[in-house]
Amino acid sequence: MVPSLLASPPASNDPAAAGTMFELVNALHEGEKSLKSRVSNSIGVSAGCELFIEFVTLFPHDSANFTDLKRELIRQGRKYAEEALTYRSKIAELAVGFIKDGSVILTHSYSRVVMQTLLLAHQRKRISVFVTEARPRGLGLKTAEALIAAGVPCSVILDSAVAYVMDKVDFVLVGSEAVVESGGLVNAVGSNQIAIIARAANKPFYALAESYKFHRLFPLSQYDLPSHNSKILSFLRPVRPARSASVSRPPNTTTDPQSPPTAPARITQEQISENNPHVDYTRPDLISLVFSDVGSLTPEGVSQYLVGMFAG
Structure with a gap:
């Protein structure tokens, strides 16, 4: 790669508007974030995007200018996409x-x-x-x-x-x-x-x-996967019996905002899915x-x- 293509800071997140290699790679990373935000499990998307960004940064070329390089990258990218369908x-x-x-x-x-x-x-x-x-x-x-x-x-x-x-x-x-x-x-x-x-x-x-x-x-291990988070397999607090109306709440009692949610009286399939x-x-x-x-x-x-x- 020509060093001058890597020198300038990014000016846009649109790959088509990129004027330097730095801007292009930055725009591709932003596109990757956007794609990952649209799926519940982004591991497969991450793998494909990582491969494409690596292809862009390591692509051997003898282009005279950055415009020609982008044109060739687009051509090669479309060719790869067509091959991937097979x-x-x-x-x-x-x-x-x-x-x-x-x-x-x-x-x-x-x-x-x-x-x-x-x-x-x-x-x-x-x-x-x-x-x-x-x-x-x-x-x-x-x-x-x-x-x-x-x-x-x-x-x-x-x-x-x-x-x-x-x-x-x-x-x-x-x-x-x-x-x-x-x-x-x-x-x-x-x-x-x-x-x-x-x-x-x-x-x-x-x-x-x-x-x-x-x-x-x-x-x-399972817990090293990017999809793992603290909500998965969390323990829910059991439901406490309702207090008698004659029993007054102790003064200055507040609910801990960090405490886990109270377990429902009836567990649904949706709740099981969210917890797994x-x-x-x-x-x-x-x-x-x-x-x-x-x-x-x-x-x-x-x-x-x-x-x-x-x-x-």
Whole structure:
């Protein structure tokens, strides 16, 4: 990059109006914040935005001026976006090669790339699918309805019945919100416990992930995820019995504004959902393979790919 392109302070948050590389990168970061504010779980968005910003800052060029550089970046960005639309079909073709005729598959929640893979496998082979409910959002029902409509033998199981059904399945197939630098997986909550049960039952656990979901994040536990906050799994105070009208309140008694809210007399599904995580982290040692548009990778292979990709 030409040093003068990095010298000036930002003047606008509109990438099209940027006059220097500094302004352009700043505008892209502002755009990333805007996109992340529109979704409940921003991990996948962060991974894609991080990759694009890295592409912009490391893009090799011989442009004579910044206007030409922006034009080329836009052209390359649109080209990449068009190619990215083909990634799910590439992953489906790759993964179907690992699915044997007559396979019984367990999947979790809803994933577009998993759906495409299962529907392609159904066209070529005989498969049966167990689908978890995937509470609290219940997206497994969406998967089951789509599979049944396509003629795939399918059964919805309780999240708590995963261990019960594991002996009947040949392998587990899940999507991803992100695959992190350790090779671990961030996906719909419940994925981690399914992976643990699959390992105990000696069943393969496969993840499907587009390469733009590879994320330079290195969580060591569930509580290192960006989506975790103090409201998740918080304890609610039990409801205290109403005081008798004859009992007067002690003087100078005030309500502590920092105290947790009082638990309602009746707990609703919405309250349970708000108090629970929507994603969790699965350690790399529990994952058999990650199928991606760049190939079938071990978790260690994902880590190596990320290092190479961001090393320029």
